[in-house]
Amino acid sequence: MFSKFLAFKRVVQPSSSLLTRCLNNNNIVHNLKFISTSSVYCVNFFNKLPAEKLWKSVTSVSNAGAKKGRGRGAGRIRIRDLNRGQVIGVGKINMLWPGLSAPVIRGRELLKQQRLPDDSERMEKLIKLRDSMTKFRRLKLTPIERGWSGNRMPGRSIGPPDPIGEDEFVGFDTKVLQLRSLLIMKGSLGRTKNYQAMVVTGNGQGLAGFGIGRSKEAPAALRRAKNRAGQKLMHFEICNGHTIFHDFYTAFGKTKIFVQMKNEGYGLKCHRAIKEICQAIGIKDLRAKVEGSNNLQHIVKAFFIGLLQQRTHQQLAEEKKLHLVEYRAENEYYPKVIASPKEVRTKEEIPKDETLDFIQYVMNDKVILKKKKFPRFYETMPHYQIYLKKYEKYRNHEKIRLNLKTEYGEVKSFLTERYPEEKAESES
Amino acid sequence: MMSVLINKLPRNNIKTIITRSSEIQSCRHLSIVPSLYDDKDPAPTFFSSQVQILLKRLTRPDLSKVFRKRCNTGLFVLRTPTYKFLTDKELEAEIAKANEKAEQLLQMPPVVKMHQTINEVLSEDPALIGYDSCKYLFTDITYGVKNEHRIIVERDPDGVLRNCDHDIRKRLNQTYFPMNGRKIKEPIMFSDKDRFNDLLDNSKYEFILDRACIQYEPDEPKYQSVTSITYQHIDLKKCYEILRSTRHFGPMTFYLTWHQSMDNLMLELLQGNAIREAVLLTSLRQHIHGDVINGGEAHNLAQQILPTPKQSEKPENLTEEDIQLDNKCVECIEKFIVGNSAMKSQHELALQGFREHYQQLIDLSRGLRKAHGGV
Incomplete structure (x- = not known):
């Protein structure tokens, strides 16, 4: 064992001594003085193949693997250009090579080949540069073009439907509601991929329609859906130009939607697909709660059915044969007659069990479950009572501060004049 | 530097x-020099039922304006409207209720005489001279006592115990029993002349008058001067329409009539073809001053006019009785112009314009009746 080690040392020594001497006496030129007889194999895996092939061997995924989704997402290896940021003549050991990395003559002096102190930051810089290359850069959309999420299609606008002959869809805009891939088994081709798109188009003034399109490619599916939507326009009346005529309940399959009319300025507080539909129609204020299944196609269909089944105020008054009267808080609850039927029933003609409550009537006697509101978890704890007691005396301070600021331009009281030194101290 | x-x-x-x-x-x-109610007390005239009725009629209340959207109701966001199915009877009841509410909203701020300074010494105690260097104020804060009847006294450093003056009373009342919206310190819009004038120039009359109602008592000199300047500004700009259907139109008409400057208003009524209201205004003047030549006739006509509906409501369907009444009104106004008007030529011109307009209306309605087969 020991003899073997010695032998190994003998082999190693000459080369190591050559290196150290070379380093120590690099001013002295001793060409051809020390020749190593041990053979060095310079050909290996890395310099036999081109970079392109080497990278391919690392990054490529088998066909079966790609189908399973390998080589995508996190942990994916990306090709880097290792030559970037490197200069000929500059390396790990910081040498000065006259004529390569420095001029031969500087001033009057002839430069000599010499070793400079090591640059410790060089490697770090290189790694940083390489890392910046591999970072994944998304195609950026402007916030206006962006849809519901990232740069995915749902929620994005794709323009008006294509004109039919000479009839153009002026003022129309189409929004994508859904874009998904479907897999179909075919006898001859096996499993094939199809795209299905659902879009809604409308002019914001009561005309709107939705359509579904299927195709092998996503853009084609979108186009087909858009044009179908343009063919299936429906007209909806908008109450006072901003909301629906009354609350309603609507369902399609297992999807149930409770929709409520709202005051001006309330906005659209509902499912994002319903919001897009409302914007296409021109409805500005509404609240909708989706219950049961949230299958998007069902939501869209249910909402459209509900809108179509609405009755105008005049129709409601005629159905009931009673005056329909509106009360608004901002008008001090002044009874404003909105619709009157041709003939009005008297109190005696109304059966006892008839629903007269407006909301109950338009909801077809369906009652929305209103969940009980529980106190916040901290409100039952003793520390909350302590907090309330402690901060009771500060409860008006904010208002007082505001009043003082409007009156004097600063927080000031009779005490500030009596103790001016306090103010000077706080300023300093 | x-x-x-x-x-x-x-x-x-x-x-x-x-x-x-x-x-x-x-x-x-x-x-604009404010003229105050400082010599004769206007309250008995203003509160007399006849004058109140006339003023309310002259306000020409339009329910859609009375119940307009206001921004001082404390609603920061709009609420969803509520709907009801009503039978005829229920609807009538609801409208009656709304009319009552309108009456409440149109209740006029009182017009009273300016108050006198209080200078009533209760006792003098020389033993207390030099007891302290400051005044002592004592307020009776018993629950249920009205602000104007509350006992508020001050003890001066010279030992005199006296009743407080109005400004101190108001300040202490506001301190112990704060009135919503009233400030202890006078709002800048009233204290700063420039800001007040800006408001007037922007025709924010209703805002000024509403805020003055909250901030001041009706017998305060400041209230009377603020309202007086505002009324005169309206009269100058002839923006009577802004105050119509509000609670301030009555006091304004009363103010103008009381201070003998209702000619502009009369002109506006004649130019707006409201001849009946012009007669009511004459009747009002007769009530206040008693200097109208044909005062008795105006009173009689006013009694006939009051039960009829508002004139502007049906302009193109005149019955014979309407025509008769209107002709009487024109005669009455003619006499008034001759006897009492300060702008005779303008009034006569306006009246002539009305006559021509009215003749057209008469021809139209008679022609219509004939065409429909009436006699």
Whole structure:
């Protein structure tokens, strides 16, 4: 064992001594003085193949693997250009090579080949540069073009439907509601991929329609859906130009939607697909709660059915044969007659069990479950009572501060004049 | 240092210019001299039922304006409207209720005489002279006592115990029993002349009058001067329409009539073809001053006019009785113009215009009746 080690040392020594001497006496030129007889194999895996092939061997995924989704997402290896940021003549050991990395003559002096102190930051810089290359850069959309999420299609606008002959869809805009891939088994081709798109188009003034399109490619599916939507326009009346005529309940399959009319300025507080539909129609204020299944196609269909089944105020008054009267808080609850039927029933003609409550009537006697509101978890704890007691005396301070600021331009009281030194101290 | 000085100079100049221009402005507005109710007490006349009825009718209440959207109701966001199915009877009841509410909303701020300063010494105690260097104020804060009847007294350093004057009473009442919206310190819009004039120039009359109602008592000199300037400004600009259907139209008409300056209002009524209201205004003047030549006739006509509906509501369907009544009104106004008007030529011109317009209306309605087969 020991003899073997010695032998190994003998082999190693000459080369190591050559290196150290070379380093120590690099001013002295001793060409051809020390020749190593041990053979060095310079050909290996890395310099036999081109970079392109080497990278391919690392990054490529088998066909079966790609189908399973390998080589995508996190942990994916990306090709880097290792030559970037490197200069000929500059390396790990910081040498000065006259004529390569420095001029031969500087001033009057002839430069000599010499070793400079090591640059410790060089490697770090290189790694940083390489890392910046591999970072994944998304195609950026402007916030206006962006849809519901990232740069995915749902929620994005794709323009008006294509004109039919000479009839153009002026003022129309189409929004994508859904874009998904479907897999179909075919006898001859096996499993094939199809795209299905659902879009809604409308002019914001009561005309709107939705359509579904299927195709092998996503853009084609979108186009087909858009044009179908343009063919299936429906007209909806908008109450006072901003909301629906009354609350309603609507369902399609297992999807149930409770929709409520709202005051001006309330906005659209509902499912994002319903919001897009409302914007296409021109409805500005509404609240909708989706219950049961949230299958998007069902939501869209249910909402459209509900809108179509609405009755105008005049129709409601005629159905009931009673005056329909509106009360608004901002008008001090002044009874404003909105619709009157041709003939009005008297109190005696109304059966006892008839629903007269407006909301109950338009909801077809369906009652929305209103969940009980529980106190916040901290409100039952003793520390909350302590907090309330402690901060009771500060409860008006904010208002007082505001009043003082409007009156004097600063927080000031009779005490500030009596103790001016306090103010000077706080300023300093 | 130099640069700072140079910077300051032009700024100062601008300031002086601004103040000067504002002085000029305020000078222009100061030409309106407030006239107060300080010699004779207007309250008995104002509160008499006949005058109240006349003033309410002259207000020409339009329910859609009475129940307009207001921004001082404390609603920061709009609420979803509620709907009801009503039968005829229920609807009538609801409308009656709304009319009651309208009556409430149109209740006129009182017009009363300006108060006198209180200077009533309760006792003098020389033993207390020099007891303290400050005044002592005592307030009776018993629950249920009205603000004007509350006992508030002050003990001066010289030992005199006296009843407080109005401004101290108001301040203490507001301290112990704060009235919603009233400020202890006078709002800038009333204390700063420029801001007040800006409001007047922007025709924010209703805002001024509403705020004055909250901030002041009706017998305060400041209230009377603020309202007086506002009424005169309206009269000058002839913006009576802004105050119609509000609670301030009555007091304004009363003010103008009381101070013998209702000619502009009369002209506006004649030009707006409201001849019946013009007669009511004459009747009002007769009630207040009793100086109208045909006062008795005006009173009689007013009694006939009051039960009829508002004139502007049905302009193109005149019955024979309407025509008769209107002709009487025209005669009455003619006499008034001759006897009492200060703007005779303008009034006569307006009346002539009305006559021509009315003749057309008469022809139209008679022709219509004939065409429909009437006699």
